Amino acid sequence: MRTRFDSELETLYVDMIKMGSLTENALKVLQDALSGISRKSLDSIQDISHEIDEKEREIEALCLRLLLRRQPVARDLRTISSAMKMISDIERIGDNAGDIAEILPFISSEDLTVRVGLDKMIGTVISMMTGAVDAFVHSDLKRASEVIAMDDEADNAFVNAKQMVTDMIRQGDKNAQEAPDLLMIAKYLERMGDHAASLARWVLNGLDASGDWINNPVKVE
Numbered sequence: 606m607r608t609r610f611d612s613e614l615e616t617l618y619v620d621m622i623k624m625g626s627l628t629e630n631a632l633k634v635l636q637d638a639l640s641g642i643s644r645k646s647l648d649s650i651q652d653i654s655h656e657i658d659e660k661e662r663e664i665e666a667l668c669l670r671l672l673l674r675r676q677p678v679a680r681d682l683r684t685i686s687s688a689m690k691m692i693s694d695i696e697r698i699g700d701n702a703g704d705i706a707e708i709l710p711f712i713s714s715e716d717l718t719v720r721v722g723l724d725k726m727i728g729t730v731i732s733m734m735t736g737a738v739d740a741f742v743h744s745d746l747k748r749a750s751e752v753i754a755m756d757d758e759a760d761n762a763f764v765n766a767k768q769m770v771t772d773m774i775r776q777g778d779k780n781a782q783e784a785p786d787l788l789m790i791a792k793y794l795e796r797m798g799d800h801a802a803s804l805a806r807w808v809l810n811g812l813d814a815s816g817d818w819i820n821n822p823v824k825v826e
Contacts, residue, residue, distance in 0.1 A: 613671055628695055632702055634646045634706075635705055639723045651706065691738075694807075695804065697800050701793045701797045709790070722766050733804075734804065741808045745808075749809040752804070755802075763791050
């Protein structure tokens, strides 16, 4: 029975990696667009978002099966519970990627996103999201803590982007009419950073100092 459970638990880890990889793919398409490299693949983000939703449902079903049929011990219970919380945040990151993909075509000048620093923000979000999933799979306290610390970078980048957009409007910049869209994209990126930090907190609060899953992690708001 335990061998079967361990096999399904391994499937959970693999599926978490796959969901994270799908989300990373969507973010990298956005990264190319926000860096002014290419917007040609933006339409693919909606398809990737659907795949992320499907993977979320698969993982949720697997987690429920493990909880209801296998009667996991406390350590395994925390792993499964954390995974169920994490997939919600990953799915929201994918949704936000889709939201940005819908707005970007209305930004006429591709260098505007670089000028506002959105290319750097998406780079930070990618590092945070992939780092959090990796921390979960490897029960890595240090990696999870690093991801949480990176949230300050995303927040500061948002503040800077907001200031730049404000300056565009105040100075009567020729692209000032696109300021609301730029600000909206920056806000979505800031939210994505928050979700990535939340992923890491679920990992961090579910592990003890030795890297083992504990029974009573602190509740993450």
